[in-house]
Amino acid sequence: MRISTAMMAHSVQTYLGRATENMFKIQEQAASGLRINRPSDDPTGAQYAANLRSAQAEVVQYQKNVDEGMHFLKATDSTLAGIVNMVRSARDIAIAGAGNGAASEMRSALASNVDQILNSVVRAANSDEAGRFIFGGFKTVTPPFAADPGNTPPVIYSGDSGIMMFQIGRASNVAVNLPGDQVFNMNGEANPAMPDLFSTLNDLKTALLAGDDAGINAAIAQLDDHLSRLISMRGEIGSRQQSMELAANQLASVEFSLKESLSKTEDADLVKVMMDLQQQQNTYQATVNVAAMLSRPGLWDRLT
Amino acid sequence: MSTFTGIITALSSLQAQQQAMDTAGHNVANVNTLGYRRQEVRFSARGPYPLAGSAAGTMGGLCGIGVQVDSIRRAQDEFLNLHFNTTGGELSRWTSTQNALKEIESIMAPGPGLDLGATMDKFWDAWQSLSTNPEDLSARSDLRADGLAVASSFRNLVQRLRWSASNIDSTIENTVEEINRATSQIAGLNRDISLALGESRQPNDLLDQRDVLFQRIAEITGATLITPAGGQPILNLNGKALVQGNLALELKAEPGASGYLEIKWADDDTPVVLQSGELAGKFQVRDQMIPQYLSQLDDMASTLVSQVNTLHEQGFGLDNQTDLNFFTPGTSAADITVDDAILDDVRAIASASAADSPGDGSMALAIAALRTEPVMAGGISINQSWQYLYGSVGNDVKVAEDHIYSAQLIHDQLASRQQSISGVSLDEEMAQMIQYQHAYDAAARVLTVADEMLGTIIEQMGAR
Numbered sequence: 001m002r003i004s005t006a007m008m009a010h011s012v013q014t015y016l017g018r019a020t021e022n023m024f025k026i027q028e029q030a031a032s033g034l035r036i037n038r039p040s041d042d043p044t045g046a047q048y049a050a051n052l053r054s055a056q057a058e059v060v061q062y063q064k065n066v067d068e069g070m071h072f073l074k075a076t077d078s079t080l081a082g083i084v085n086m087v088r089s090a091r092d093i094a095i096a097g098a099g100n101g102a103a104s105e106m107r108s109a110l111a112s113n114v115d116q117i118l119n120s121v122v123r124a125a126n127s128d129e130a131g132r133f134i135f136g137g138f139k140t141v142t143p144p145f146a147a148d149p150g151n152t153p154p155v156i157y158s159g160d161s162g163i164m165m166f167q168i169g170r171a172s173n174v175a176v177n178l179p180g181d182q183v184f185n186m187n188g189e190a191n192p193a194m195p196d197l198f199s200t201l202n203d204l205k206t207a208l209l210a211g212d213d214a215g216i217n218a219a220i221a222q223l224d225d226h227l228s229r230l231i232s233m234r235g236e237i238g239s240r241q242q243s244m245e246l247a248a249n250q251l252a253s254v255e256f257s258l259k260e261s262l263s264k265t266e267d268a269d270l271v272k273v274m275m276d277l278q279q280q281q282n283t284y285q286a287t288v289n290v291a292a293m294l295s296r297p298g299l300w301d302r303l304t
Numbered sequence: 305m306s307t308f309t310g311i312i313t314a315l316s317s318l319q320a321q322q323q324a325m326d327t328a329g330h331n332v333a334n335v336n337t338l339g340y341r342r343q344e345v346r347f348s349a350r351g352p353y354p355l356a357g358s359a360a361g362t363m364g365g366l367c368g369i370g371v372q373v374d375s376i377r378r379a380q381d382e383f384l385n386l387h388f389n390t391t392g393g394e395l396s397r398w399t400s401t402q403n404a405l406k407e408i409e410s411i412m413a414p415g416p417g418l419d420l421g422a423t424m425d426k427f428w429d430a431w432q433s434l435s436t437n438p439e440d441l442s443a444r445s446d447l448r449a450d451g452l453a454v455a456s457s458f459r460n461l462v463q464r465l466r467w468s469a470s471n472i473d474s475t476i477e478n479t480v481e482e483i484n485r486a487t488s489q490i491a492g493l494n495r496d497i498s499l500a501l502g503e504s505r506q507p508n509d510l511l512d513q514r515d516v517l518f519q520r521i522a523e524i525t526g527a528t529l530i531t532p533a534g535g536q537p538i539l540n541l542n543g544k545a546l547v548q549g550n551l552a553l554e555l556k557a558e559p560g561a562s563g564y565l566e567i568k569w570a571d572d573d574t575p576v577v578l579q580s581g582e583l584a585g586k587f588q589v590r591d592q593m594i595p596q597y598l599s600q601l602d603d604m605a606s607t608l609v610s611q612v613n614t615l616h617e618q619g620f621g622l623d624n625q626t627d628l629n630f631f632t633p634g635t636s637a638a639d640i641t642v643d644d645a646i647l648d649d650v651r652a653i654a655s656a657s658a659a660d661s662p663g664d665g666s667m668a669l670a671i672a673a674l675r676t677e678p679v680m681a682g683g684i685s686i687n688q689s690w691q692y693l694y695g696s697v698g699n700d701v702k703v704a705e706d707h708i709y710s711a712q713l714i715h716d717q718l719a720s721r722q723q724s725i726s727g728v729s730l731d732e733e734m735a736q737m738i739q740y741q742h743a744y745d746a747a748a749r750v751l752t753v754a755d756e757m758l759g760t761i762i763e764q765m766g767a768r
Contacts, residue, residue, distance in 0.1 A: 002732075003724065040697075046694065047694060048699070050695070053422065053425075054421055058429075061432045061433070061759065065432060065435075065436050065727055068437065095407050133663075138658070160660075160661065162661055167669055167672065188616070
């Protein structure tokens, strides 16, 4: 092939351009640590990476929801534990005041103890977690229980039966609250045959004051029923906490594997990048050397 | 045979070698001239002269009387030129597509965590956060801010895509002017060339200039050349002669139905349909790709607005308001925005499924679930639709790059073949100059000898 002078210059330009472009691409990968720096670098990979990033955001949000839910469950659990203790001591008082014809001074002291317990249970029932009343159902911004002395029932529930569901996975919602009507059997919500806990305590107080053994014994039976319901509710909370913890572990491992997939999809293999960079630099150097040799005039300077 | 034949013969050689030397000089001078084709001097022996006194019909009865310059040939391959123009059109078509798309790609993918998809992720996350904390005013403010961010991301994308399209549009007028200038130049050159040819002169340099203009127009428009037998090449665009002889048709750019400029023939107002060249690439991006991206954004925005609103209307806010929109109803990505009711008071954001249920986040949860619900045509979610758009822009750039790569290879190869035929080699010219110089020296020597011989006759014979 006949080679013209401009051809030599042009081909040197082309090769230098190509070598520089390749080097630039590899340098970009080395600097960013990414194989895909824009969608056109690998459209399929970029789309997949976008999908992974979105899934990652989703998982992080589920983790936040789990944390929120755990706080709520913990608050519910410790409040329930306190209420269980209060009901137990009310039962102890009832047993102490029953049957043996105790002196009326002692029984009135016991009755005032029961009254204090009743007030404590109302306070506990109005517990809040970061400003949200935990036993109000969806009515979380106003105290759900209000004392109404002298009336039946002695405490009025203004909450509802709402169950808060937190999402902790694509298809997994967990209830985090126990509505107060269930917990305290308001209006026979949990057991229609029984009065609510506050009425029981109030009845116990009245029976103690009156020395009404039958009344005291009836209250003991009711307290037993309340106790067993409260304990089983703690169990329910405990099992929700467990499933939350399990979900948290699963989410952590999903997050890790998403991170790994994302890295595999868009991260540059730095060892390979370094090798490529070295190789491209060699190519570039060689092209530059060739260019330097080409620029020497041939026949021209031999003859003059 | 005349007494002076020897002198005339030598003179013809002196003149011919001189001409060849000048041509070599012209070649050397134009070694870097764009579109210059190497010129070669063709010699031939001058018509022989019957020798006086020799019997007619015998061999050797004719005596040569020197050399003449037959032609100055232009080293080129017509077919290669045509091919080169075609690949040039293809190459510049994809290059202009790629340039425009690269800009769009950077608009669509500003970086991980900054694109519309990431903004939407944040928006869905905010609904989730609200579902776990529906009474919390700061969770509501966050959600409103994220809703505004999604809306402004959509609007920004639309704005910048439209801006890209009008950017492309603003270059059209200049390009049309360039075409018109070039075609009228070609028409002028055609006239000069046919004049020169009529006088049996070879207008090499004019042909070179015309080829450069042909090439430029092919790059812009993909126009092709048709050379009728014995005639001048016709520059053909869209089945119509853009330049024929010394007549050039004008093109004009006028706003079309889309509001963007369209290219038309100035004589009969018919539109020019471009298949190749820089303009075809620009039009493809402006008229097909950008509108396609925009309509996908519109689909996403209108689905987002209607789906979120449908749920939101059924829900109740902290202030017990219901039947409110979250986004102002609309079907365009260009004007999507958060509804005034929400902007006025974040408590209006409907998170609950019933009134008087501040702790109920179930409606927020239902809206958050839209993230993965297949609400778009084709059974994909809004986020997936975005990922698809994101990938398809990348793919469009990649397709253009691949085309450029192969077109460039072919074009380069043709260029080097063309250069191989037409390009000036300084070494070669040097060698030829030496050749011509020696021939010139020798002819001069012949002249001296002829002169001496005449001297012998005139001076020595006359002295007797």
